[in-house]
Amino acid sequence: MSAPLIVLLPGDGVGPEIVAAARRVLERVGAFEFTEEVVGGASIDAHGMALTEQVLDACREADAVLLGAVGGPKWDSTDPDAPRPEQGLLGLRKGLGLYANLRPVHPSPALVGASPLREERIRGTDLLVVRELTGGIYFGDRGREADRAHDTCVYTAAEIERIAGTAFDAAAGRRGRVTSVDKANVLETSRLWRETVDRVAAGYPRVELDHMLVDNAAMQLVAAPARFDVILTENMFGDILSDEAAMLTGSLGMLPSASLGDGGPGVFEPVHGSAPDIAGKGIANPLATILSAALMLRHGVGMPGAASAIEEAVEAALARGIRTPDLAPVESEVPPMSDLPGEVAVGTEEMTDAVLAELQVSDEPL
Numbered sequence: 001m002s003a004p005l006i007v008l009l010p011g012d013g014v015g016p017e018i019v020a021a022a023r024r025v026l027e028r029v030g031a032f033e034f035t036e037e038v039v040g041g042a043s044i045d046a047h048g049m050a051l052t053e054q055v056l057d058a059c060r061e062a063d064a065v066l067l068g069a070v071g072g073p074k075w076d077s078t079d080p081d082a083p084r085p086e087q088g089l090l091g092l093r094k095g096l097g098l099y100a101n102l103r104p105v106h107p108s109p110a111l112v113g114a115s116p117l118r119e120e121r122i123r124g125t126d127l128l129v130v131r132e133l134t135g136g137i138y139f140g141d142r143g144r145e146a147d148r149a150h151d152t153c154v155y156t157a158a159e160i161e162r163i164a165g166t167a168f169d170a171a172a173g174r175r176g177r178v179t180s181v182d183k184a185n186v187l188e189t190s191r192l193w194r195e196t197v198d199r200v201a202a203g204y205p206r207v208e209l210d211h212m213l214v215d216n217a218a219m220q221l222v223a224a225p226a227r228f229d230v231i232l233t234e235n236m237f238g239d240i241l242s243d244e245a246a247m248l249t250g251s252l253g254m255l256p257s258a259s260l261g262d263g264g265p266g267v268f269e270p271v272h273g274s275a276p277d278i279a280g281k282g283i284a285n286p287l288a289t290i291l292s293a294a295l296m297l298r299h300g301v302g303m304p305g306a307a308s309a310i311e312e313a314v315e316a317a318l319a320r321g322i323r324t325p326d327l328a329p330v331e332s333e334v335p336p337m338s339d340l341p342g343e344v345a346v347g348t349e350e351m352t353d354a355v356l357a358e359l360q361v362s363d364e365p366l
């Protein structure tokens with residue numbers, strides 16, 4: 001079998017640093033062919049647009065795409081005609097048909113002290129956000145006249161059906177519960193969402209379904225996160241709720257994601273952004289990208305053993321107390337850790353070294 005072809009899209013800000021870190025880990029667990037392309041602000045600088053047809057084609061021909069982050073103050077503008085880095089990401093999602101965004105939230109036992117929530121709240125949390133990624137208000141008609149602007153939220157039953165299928169399939173292999181999040185008390189798209197999800201649920205008698213309004217879901221996520229198994233929701237609600245859910249893991253720097261379509265290459269990327277304030281300082285947390293690389297191995301190139309090995313190595317490095325600055329507990333809230341070695345604050349490279357040191361690579365192919 002030839003080596004899987006991976007397109008690396010480092011993007012902007014801390015993107016190049018964290019993608020380089022993930023590449024080191026990938027090189028340890030298998031043989032891959034890597035090519036690197038520009039996207040986001042880097043592509044705007046080079047080509048005047050956030051995603052070129054050539055880069056999209058390169059991604060289409062790959063087995064999987066590993067992306068860092070896009071965006072930064074340099075390209076911020078309220079001019080509707082100015083190119084925006086985020087168009088690169090959205091163009092990639094649409095262009096590759098990646099309608100299903102999976103964001104697993106499973107706080108590391110070593111990091112409960114790093115979450116702003118109390119340990120007893122977080123304990124037992126193991127949830128998966130299944131976010132619809134190519135519809136809704138992100139892609140509806142929009143426009144601006146002098147002092148009026150609009151963005152339209154549109155969903156078809158077919159779009160809802162396929163993402164609901166993803167969520168129910170996932171739940172069937174987990175704890176068997178889907179919470180579908182909408183705003184059906186106000187939005188027409190949400191009422192179609194609810195009806196369609198009910199219809200899909202009928203085909204999964206073993207999976208329990210409940211519906212929750214998005215404002216309540218935002219509250220429940222911090223009040224009782226362990227009650228969730230799979231959260232199924234539309235594009236913008238999923239964007240917001242997944243950032244909120246990330247804080248259950250201690251830092252936005254911990255959350256990986258997989259964006260999948262029907263069989264073509266997926267895009268694997270950390271949920272966090274380009275963090276321009278710390279770009280180039282060598283202190284970005286590479287773990288969300290390393291964990292995204294693990295998701296890529298599992299969902300993108302059929303190497304589940306290597307994926308688990310990476311996830312275990314991350315856990316082991318954290319258990320040894322290795323921490324990037326975003327994971328350091330707030331001084332006054334340091335939990336008692338009498339039987340643990342002291343936490344060691346490190347940069348991107350040392351954290352990656354720590355993961356590599358824990359990686360159990362056998363001679364057998366993983």
Ligand code: IPM
Binds near residue numbers: 071086239271
């Ligand atoms: C995400 C990001 C993107 C989104 C931005 C960068 C367009 O926030 O992946 O969650 O809103 O989808």
Ligand code: MG
Binds near residue numbers: 243
């Ligand atoms: Mg987001």
